[in-house]
Amino acid sequence: MQSIQLKKNEQIIQQLEAKFDQYEEGFYFASSDNRTVLYAFEATQSWHNWPTDFDSAELIVGGQAFQNFTGNDTVMSSFWFAPRIWAEFKAETISLHVPEEFDWQEWLSNVSTTVEKSANSIVAVDDESDWIKRVEVLIQKLNHDQNLDKVVFGRQRQIVLSKPLESSSLWQPLSAYTSNYRIVLKNKQRYFVSVTPERLLKVDLTGKLYTASLAGTAPRGEDEAEDAKLGSELMHSRKNRLEQDYVTRTIRKALGPYVKDLTVPFVPKLLKNRRVQHLYSPITAQLLEGQNPLKVLQKLHPTPALGGIPRQEALDYISENECYPRGLFAGPIGYLKSDQAGEFAVGIRSMMVADNRVRLFAGAGILAASQAEAEYAETQVKLEEMGKILEEALQND
Ligand SMILES: C=C(O[C@@H]1C=C(C(=O)O)C=C[C@H]1O)C(=O)O
Structure with missing residues (x-):
């Protein structure tokens, strides 16, 4: 090279x-x-x-x-x-x-930067219309089953376009999301695209490790006052604090054997995205000599921010009750260099594009105290994040 x-x-x-x-x-x-x-x-x-x-x-x-x-x-x-x-x-x-x-x-x-443009539009949308009902069933189960505490339940919106979406029309809308990760993975004619806010693992050249506990969601406000109010309600919501604390504790436990000097802030902060805000605790540590970032990544994934608690029971519930396999949605995505520096995000706020077919993904952490309608509203807002990028891309197509 x-x-x-x-x-x-x-x-x-x-x-x-x-x-x-x-x-x-x-x-x-x-x-x-x-x-x-x-x-x-x-x-x-x-x-x-x-x-x-x-x-x-x-x-x-x-x-x-x-x-x-x-x-x-x-x-x-x-x-x-x-x-x-x-x-x-x-x-x-x-x-x-x-x-x-x-x-x-x-x-x-040797590139052609002028792609021929012709109108593209949405011709059909399929939106898992029974999702709320299935969340109600899950909430019932969480209230009665001692062996299940939390399940992050996902949904997919399947969209058919009038013609294949060109990758060239994605770059401009993606470039506006400078406080999120912007990720595109292409394999054959398919693209997985994410503007996730969630870091799963970063390791630098000195072995310093950065991860985060991210869970608990509220919408952004229309103005500063409303935004601050929604943020403060989220900070004081018992249900959301419990949900986020589960994630923090599980990450600490998973990292334990591989790191030293682990630090977690005592209280979470707010992480603000365009349409949603989250409870967020940045976590740092030092990777022990001889440990490898990919191994740590495999121990961390899936955190209860994307799977649930207990891990295996939640994963089984997800694979039996979500309508479709998640694929790369909610999985680790990133890079690792031969010097062992690397970074991986969690593939949420994402879509998969296959010619003229697009799937948008979103999920919400469900606990016994959850309200199905509110969780549905949360996933609607999460879908919007990538949905708006898709809309803009269609205008550029
Ligand atoms: C599963 C998603 O988000 C995850 C679930 C969250 C929640 O339940 O509050 C918050 C952030 C993410 O860890 C998604 O955006 O699709």
Whole structure:
């Protein structure tokens, strides 16, 4: 491999975005703190489960299905790859990693940045109309079953478009979400797209580890006063504080054997997204010598923010009672470098695009004290986050 340093500019960014059309495998990852921006293309090695034996790869990228899905539906199943070509943003430059003897100038310029546009629109929507009923059944069960405390129950909105959605129309709407992760994973003609706020794991070169406990949701207010009121109600809601505390305790326990110097703030803060706000506790620790970030990731996933409590009972409930497999929704998605630095987010506020078919995903943590209608309203707002991106993308298409 060789790495070329280029001065960062709009034209190169557009060329990298346009490369998604040319490759069967592509990955874009921008972190919510905007410290990491990566583009990666073309698999030299790929995995359909947790990656193993990747000693010679400088970088691996991809995502793990929420529960290992064994169907052959690309992107619904786990997909990781070691890229042949990748670009990483630095403060003023872009470092382009390509094979030796590679004509990178020709590669960069060989793109068509003007895609032909023609109107695209939504022609059908299928929205799991019995979801509220199924949540009522779940709430009953949580009230009577001693062996189940929390289940994050998911739903999918399936949309048919009048023509396939072009990846080129996604970049502009995604770029507005600078306080969230922006992630695109392409495998064959399918894209998984996420603007998640949720970090699952970040490990830096010194082995410092960052994760977070995120659960409990309220909408954003129309104005500052209403927003502060909704935030304060969330901070003081017993049900939401309990839900978030479960997540924090489970993360602490899962990390225990692998880290030292674990710190968790005493009380959560509010994490504000465009349409929702959450209870949030950033957690830091130091990875013990000889421990590997992928192993820690496998121990963390799924946290009760996405699965439930107890873990296995909740996972069984999800696979038996949600209408469709989640695929990459709510699974870990990110990258790991050979120097063991890496970052993985949780693939929520997301959609899967397969030609002219789109699935939007959302879920809500259900406890015995939950109200089905309120949980439905919460998932509606969560669906909106990616729904608005889709609407804008259709206008650009
Ligand atoms: C499952 C989702 O969100 C998760 C569930 C939350 C909740 O129940 O309050 C909050 C944040 C996420 O951990 C989603 O957005 O689809």
